[in-house]
Amino acid sequence: MKNIYLPHIAEIVDVKQETSDIKTFTLRFKDKAVGKAFTYKPGQFVEFSIFGEGESPFCISNSPTRDSIECSVKKMGKVTQVLHEMDIGDEVGIRGPYGNGFPLDELKGKNLLFVAGGIGLAPLRSLINYCFDNRKDYKTITIVNGARTSKDLVYKDEYKTWEKAKDAHLHLTVDCQEDNWTCMVGVVPKILEEIKPTCKDSIAIVCGPPIMIKFTLPVLMRLGFCPESILTTLEMKMKCGLGKCGRCNIGNLYICKDGPVFSYAQLNGMNYDH
Amino acid sequence: MQRLITKQDLVNKLTELLKDFEVVGPKELSNKGIFYQVIEDAKELYLGQDFAIEPIKKFFLEPSSWILRHAKDDVSLESFPQSDKKRIVIGARPCEAKGLALLDKLFDSEYKDDFYINNRKRTIVVGLACAKPDMSCFCTSMQGSPAETSGMDALIFESGDGFIIELVTDKAKHILGSIGEDIKEDQKLNKDKMKALVKKVIKTPESLDKVFESDYWDEVSRPCISCGVCTFLCPTCHCFDLVDEEKKRMRCYDGCSFPDFTLEASGVNPRPTKKERYRQRVFHKFDYFKKNFGENLCVGCGRCIRHCPVKIDIADIVDKAPI
Ligand code: SF4
Ligand code: SF4
Numbered sequence: 001m002k003n004i005y006l007p008h009i010a011e012i013v014d015v016k017q018e019t020s021d022i023k024t025f026t027l028r029f030k031d032k033a034v035g036k037a038f039t040y041k042p043g044q045f046v047e048f049s050i051f052g053e054g055e056s057p058f059c060i061s062n063s064p065t066r067d068s069i070e071c072s073v074k075k076m077g078k079v080t081q082v083l084h085e086m087d088i089g090d091e092v093g094i095r096g097p098y099g100n101g102f103p104l105d106e107l108k109g110k111n112l113l114f115v116a117g118g119i120g121l122a123p124l125r126s127l128i129n130y131c132f133d134n135r136k137d138y139k140t141i142t143i144v145n146g147a148r149t150s151k152d153l154v155y156k157d158e159y160k161t162w163e164k165a166k167d168a169h170l171h172l173t174v175d176c177q178e179d180n181w182t183c184m185v186g187v188v189p190k191i192l193e194e195i196k197p198t199c200k201d202s203i204a205i206v207c208g209p210p211i212m213i214k215f216t217l218p219v220l221m222r223l224g225f226c227p228e229s230i231l232t233t234l235e236m237k238m239k240c241g242l243g244k245c246g247r248c249n250i251g252n253l254y255i256c257k258d259g260p261v262f263s264y265a266q267l268n269g270m271n272y273d274h
Numbered sequence: 275m276q277r278l279i280t281k282q283d284l285v286n287k288l289t290e291l292l293k294d295f296e297v298v299g300p301k302e303l304s305n306k307g308i309f310y311q312v313i314e315d316a317k318e319l320y321l322g323q324d325f326a327i328e329p330i331k332k333f334f335l336e337p338s339s340w341i342l343r344h345a346k347d348d349v350s351l352e353s354f355p356q357s358d359k360k361r362i363v364i365g366a367r368p369c370e371a372k373g374l375a376l377l378d379k380l381f382d383s384e385y386k387d388d389f390y391i392n393n394r395k396r397t398i399v400v401g402l403a404c405a406k407p408d409m410s411c412f413c414t415s416m417q418g419s420p421a422e423t424s425g426m427d428a429l430i431f432e433s434g435d436g437f438i439i440e441l442v443t444d445k446a447k448h449i450l451g452s453i454g455e456d457i458k459e460d461q462k463l464n465k466d467k468m469k470a471l472v473k474k475v476i477k478t479p480e481s482l483d484k485v486f487e488s489d490y491w492d493e494v495s496r497p498c499i500s501c502g503v504c505t506f507l508c509p510t511c512h513c514f515d516l517v518d519e520e521k522k523r524m525r526c527y528d529g530c531s532f533p534d535f536t537l538e539a540s541g542v543n544p545r546p547t548k549k550e551r552y553r554q555r556v557f558h559k560f561d562y563f564k565k566n567f568g569e570n571l572c573v574g575c576g577r578c579i580r581h582c583p584v585k586i587d588i589a590d591i592v593d594k595a596p597i
Contacts, residue, residue: 001388003353005341005516051344054518077539093351237538239516242385245528246513247536252562271486271557
């Protein structure tokens with residue numbers, strides 16, 4: 001019997017404190033064969049098990065072109081609280097990868113505009129590094145990354161590499177001016193309006209808190225992006241990850257199985273609860 | 275293939291089958307009503323016309339069942355062993371069996387759920403046709419009927435002192451084909467005529483898309499007390515939760531009528547009020563499932579109508595939706 005709910009055991013091999021409440025965990029499957037067979041696309045997610053507490057879904061935040069599996073976790077509910085107490089050598093369960101991931105073929109040959117807010121950078125980071133690792137397949141890469149304060153910015157060590165890369169622009173912003181802050185100030189939609197990224201031959205990939213997405217979409221439309229060329233990755237409470245437990249649907253589509261990546265055009269035609 | 279059998283034939287056959295099979299059927303529990311249970315003695319079976327309160331679903335998708343645990347070494351994980359004992363269900367109603375056929379579409383498709391599939395594979399379902407549908411039944415509006423055989427291996431009909439048995443699958447012919455006697459042409463049942471026994475008839479729109487935003491959902495969900503009875507008693511509701519207990523994990527029923535079903539750890543709830551939750555129940559059944567699998571996820575069994583403490587009637591609600 002094949003048990004679709006059975007996780008594989010993985011060991012935490014590194015923990016990095018990103019912000020006061022976000023940590024990035026690097027994982028390695030105990031069973032080497034499982035590790036070898038585990039392949040994924042940027043944008044896909046896994047179900048994390050903490051035995052005795054339950055499961056939670058997290059996107060894989062590093063690129064499949066790099067050789068570890070990383071997930072960034074914000075301390076929120078009971079699973080994430082326990083996870084935050086865990087350290088190198090501790091074991092968790094992992095099943096997946098689930099979801100559609102980003103449409104890599106559609107992105108080829110395009111200018112890419114990444115728009116992230118807070119931990120919304122996690123799924124985008126997987127794709128950003130994937131694109132940098134396959135640099136010739138893409139044109140200009142523009143990253144707009146915002147957080148409430150500079151302390152809430154994630155993956156800080158990678159900004160230098162992104163900034164220095166050829167044909168790449170990184171715009172960092174925080175909501176309010178702070179001492180010693182030399183980058184931009186203002187919420188993400190406002191920054192987009194200032195920098196006016198081109199919509200020509202471009203695809204925008206947006207991920208962040210709902211409020212940021214809500215105000216970012218109209219700005220992108222004003223800049224000339226069509227709904228088909230705006231992608232976002234959604235989150236909802238999920239349990240099974242397989243389209244069966246019945247929670248994460250928007251209309252007849254399940255975020256876990258038909259998403260989490262959707263185009264704005266797709267979402268426009270759907271019945272939203274919220 | 276139809277045959278004529280007496281009550282005694284049936285009891286004898288079940289007694290014989292009890293040696294190798296687990297037998298499940300309706301039992302009358304004093305002061306409680308009719309419930310499907312494992313039968314030890316064929317004489318315990320209740321084959322009257324009153325409906326079981328819970329549908330037969332609970333023997334395929336259990337209210338709660340262990341799905342995995344830590345192995346003895348305390349490190350690796352293993353599936354909970356599943357029974358492979360052959361099983362015969364007798365007396366399930368056509369609507370409930372059709373419910374299984376609908377659940378097959380979900381659990382026995384993309385990402386197969388072998389817990390459910392194993393329960394289906396090891397079971398022969400012998401249904402009982404409905405001679406007395408009640409006021410809440412509307413199976414004929416859901417492509418069913420009191421004599422529908424979808425999801426079943428065989429169906430028995432009350433006939434005089436005994437039954438007529440219709441053998442649908444080879445499995446059933448093999449196991450039950452020898453009992454009773456051949457039926458004469460004029461004794462055969464007119465199954466189409468039985469449809470007329472169902473008095474509640476509703477229209478179901480092809481799609482509910484247009485009324486998603488309507489205030490109608492506010493209005494119809496107002497009396498709901500979010501008790502979840504409708505989802506637990508429904509033969510097709512399949513939403514579940516995965517819950518840990520120390521070193522074991524179980525799957526158990528959950529339902530879209532509960533406020534915390536979609537409540538996220540961040541405190542956000544995409545379906546914060548009864549309006550969104552009840553609308554989800556109706557849309558899942560009469561719109562989304564149809565878009566994904568081609569059929570309504572309702573068999574018209576009437577359970578959610580019969581047992582709703584505030585008399586919410588899903589059939590009426592769908593029928594009167596302001597399309
Ligand atoms: S049984 Fe009735 S009251 Fe209870 S959740 Fe369902 S509709 Fe609401
Ligand atoms: S929705 Fe109600 S009538 Fe339809 S199958 Fe479920 S319990 Fe029966």
